[in-house]
Amino acid sequence: MLRHFLLGKIHRATVTRASLDYVGSITLDPLLIEAAGFLENEKIDIYDVTNGSRLSTYVIPGIPGSGEVGINGAAAHLVDAGDLVILAAYGWMSEEEAQGRLPKVVFVDAQNRITSKESQERTPAVANAFA
Template identity: 55%
Template sequence: MQVTLMKGKIHRARVTEADLHYEGSISIDRNLIEAAGFLVNERVDIYNIDNGARFSTYVIEAPGGSGTIGLNGAAARQAMVGDKVIIVTYANFDGDEARRFQPRIVIVDEKNQTI
């Protein structure tokens, strides 16, 4: 049997950009991508703490150290600059793997830098 667990999370990041006319995705600071164990083009679920919106898109890389959390295309309608979001990836595991697996959880400050 397979179970789905949280693989990685960036917790309470602030949206820094919202570009409706960009071809969809979420731009994430490369340092945060690496810290959370995300992959470029990986599907992420995004939970907007400020308005309750929940949606999915895929990761694109923004420059490391920039603090960028940019919602692009249709995702830009789901948040405003300054909103706090939780960005999560999931993975499937068999029972033994699931018991041993530890997700990567990244907590960020007001400028989207890891704490």
């Protein structure tokens, strides 16, 4: 049996632009794409922390080092420039495959520059319990 697991995520990125006049997708700085383990044209989910919207789209690379998180097409009705978003990719794998695999979790600052990369996340209460 295959199950669905988190492969990678970018936590609380700031949307740099939202453009309705585009075919669709999300444009990301390739440095963010690589750090999260995303692939070009891969389906990802967008969770808008600012307004609660949730949607799926696909990744296209922007300019390296730009910090771009650009929302394109119809998604620009749901996500605005300046919103905080979580971007996540998932994949199907067996329990055996999942045992040795940890997701790539990328934390960024307000300019979408990478501040840290982790292989797991815990809520503060749980993290403190393990300290």
